[in-house]
Amino acid sequence: MIYLEPDNRFTPVCHVCGSQARKVHSQDVRTIRDLTLALVVVRLVCWFRKVYCTKCAQIVVEGLEFVRPYQRVTLRLAQYIHELCKMLTVAEAAEHLGLDWKTVKNIDKVFLEGAICVVTEFSYSASNISTFEEVIMARSSSRSE
Numbered sequence: 001m002i003y004l005e006p007d008n009r010f011t012p013v014c015h016v017c018g019s020q021a022r023k024v025h026s027q028d029v030r031t032i033r034d035l036t037l038a039l040v041v042v043r044l045v046c047w048f049r050k051v052y053c054t055k056c057a058q059i060v061v062e063g064l065e066f067v068r069p070y071q072r073v074t075l076r077l078a079q080y081i082h083e084l085c086k087m088l089t090v091a092e093a094a095e096h097l098g099l100d101w102k103t104v105k106n107i108d109k110v111f112l113e114g115a116i117c118v119v120t121e122f123s124y125s126a127s128n129i130s131t132f133e134e135v136i137m138a139r140s141s142s143r144s145e
């Protein structure tokens, strides 16, 4: 498990229109599956903000560059699933990844419909979240005071 928390140095953006949202409504947490590392299933425990977007005039989930709103897999895992489905059946891809076949089918379908652009390069560098190490460091330094 890798724990991710919002970095409050960055203003969250609305996932619908992309505008900066100054007012944070609440926070929630979601476990998101990422690419497997060697034989280890990687799960991100991701805290994210719900914001009030004045342009959309509603409460929305903040936009994160590595996962689509309300999804339980990262974009790069979704892309990997789509690539697997070019070579394997949906059932075989699902078994390979330990995912439900309906999940795999739906992810592949979204790619086939062109709703997701192919991610050619993935980067956490511009992400507005802290890594697990930063969170641990922040917590340990606050405890030692």
Ligand SMILES: [Zn+2]
Binding pocket: 014, 015, 016, 017, 018, 019, 053, 054, 055, 056, 057, 060
């Ligand atoms: Zn908006």
